[in-house]
Amino acid sequence: MKVTRRDLFVWGAGAAAGLVFTPVPWKLLDDVSIWSQNWPWIPQPTRGPIEFKHTFCSLCPQRCGLKVKLAGGWPVGVAGVRANPMTRGALCPLAFGAHQLNWHPQRLRTVRHKGSTASWGEARATFAKACSEGPVAVIDGQPGRATSSILASFAERRKGSYLVALSPETRALLPYESWSGVPASSLGYDLGNAGTIVSFGAPLLDGWGIPGRFTRLWAERAAGMNDPQLRLIQIEDSFSHTAARAWRWIHVRAGSDSALAAGLAQVLIEEHLVPAGGPVPSLVLSDAAAQTGLSENSIRELARTMLDQAPVLAIASDENPGVAALNVVLGAIGSRGGIVCRSKHAEKYVPFDDAIRKARTVLIDSSVPWDFQPQIDAEIFRFAAWDIGSSKSDWLLPAPGFLEDLTDVPTPPTSAVEIFAVAQRLVTPAIDVESAAQFLGSIDSSLPSPEKIIHQRCADLFHQRAGIVYEREPTPVAKFESVQKLEAELWKGAMWVGDPSSLGGLRCELKEWPTAAVAKPSQNWATEWNAPVLPPLATKLFRESSLREAPDRRIA
């Protein structure tokens, strides 16, 4: 029998029809899709024993407590720590996927000099030479750490400047510093005892302060309640995530926060709703109404509503003397549920001044927000874990990423109590990275190591015999038998919390109402993002959650 071309086609048609009724196409489709998840360039978690370690988040200066799940010594999951007294298990959505950030395509993997690949040796030699040629300025984004001490020591030895890029939360506390003489670094908000919080654009539910702290507070005292125990009044020009969840959203014109604060103070004083004796704003109510876009009656009603549930605390999104003066009028300085002084030993932050303009060399620590771009002629050495683009730095130096560096955890800017903790290094970097402290240590070997400073800080805590260490159970420091035992607890992820803030030690001498600052567009990391550096899963979380919104997506 002769096999014809037609037979082959008919046979093929029969085979094709038959295949549809076999598992071949469906199984192949399934297997190939699974196979595509395991391509060699896709990082896979190591297989090995599962363990959990407690540490602290390093994504922002606020340092929420983390419970990290490790498989074979490699982090595969992140959760909050219930025993952490500040956050009590709450985290911002970004932290939940943060262990993937080290694999992000925008991770800075090599030293770069003006866009070209360079070596650590070249960077070191150039930096050392530049330091010998003129003044150096070292810029820190998270002061108070062991690393900060090393940066400050280096600048001091080279007769240079140690400067701090303040977070907007800290800048919002600067007016109280100038009026009370107490450094902003030792001031905080007693949020837990506040009855009403009037937020002038501060993104309280959008990554502000210690994100886990306010999220937990909000969940317990406000979320889903018609008459919440904690009233949040959000004064903002756009319907932000915080505005959407607030008890009241007051829509005002952009840049009119100071005018509204003055208007509210006018009403409070006129109607004798607050004790007399505070500063009186010169702005009349009609002008405040004109500037904010609200009616005079609305401002009057808002002032009365604020006081319905005391204590009342006003929070500005950035440095705003008008909002700070409103707190003085409200009596929220040094009082329960207001602005408190948590420590008498804090240092004043050195503001930016001419020192940075005279500098021959500027070193920027990786803790400084990416959008901080000094407009100066100096040679700039910038440490960063991720390259978000548009950098004006001469040198980009790869820094340790998430959980890749040992650091201590000083008190976050908004905290009402002092804290101390140690975030241990849980991940061995897959690329050649150095922190700014390591880099400077390799140039000046007489600088102390972070480990040594952390050890000394633990010893200081032990000898003070004050405060409580929170691990699974709270243990007073006085009950620890030795420095070693206290240090061991802290290295395991425990947190030391100091004694509650003293309420009587803070007074603001303010005779006249401060002149309104010229409204400037917000330039802080909490509200302005060039491009979020997020891994795919975190990007999904970012979009589906209330993590942080890009300003251009806001609904006015």
Add this chain to the structure above:
Amino acid sequence: MSRNSLVFGFGLAVALLAGWVAFPRALYVKQHQPVEFRHKTHAEKSGLTDCAQCHAFRDDGEFAGLPANDTCAGCHSDRMGTSPAEATLVDRYIKPGQQTPWLVYSRQPANVWFSHSVHMRQAGLTCADCHGGYGESDQVRLYELNRISGYSRDIWGHSMSRLWRAPGDGMKMSDCEDCHRRRKVEVGCLGCHQ
């Protein structure tokens, strides 16, 4: 019957035969476990009657998975009998201090998060509900490795058609969904893909 029908039928029969008989044999490669472990022997001779005696939950509630060799070394730090399997375990893994590279039938892709604790302690499932009566078997099964996906045949299930399967046969996402639907327990995407 016309010639065309015959040829078409022949092609159909070859495809069906290849798809149902040859394809599974070609797709899966059979592998032996590194040690011929016998659950039944351990249950009878050592009194290990509860799975959790070796496959334990830790203090924090997390499932510890396969026991490390430290657990085995509690009895087998040296040879107790004459079986070749025990000799392999002791000489190749316990004495050199290496972990036994068990081939895990139920290993899921890395993007799947599964809590044994939630399913057993909250939902009340037993080990056998998902793993079958493997704990009572007298010999260790051959591990069938899917050449393409790299996972065990137990994930797809032993029925190639996935029809008329025995309870607990198959550990794909649809199996999880079916069980959750039957028990009226809702879980979103991030419940398992965290």
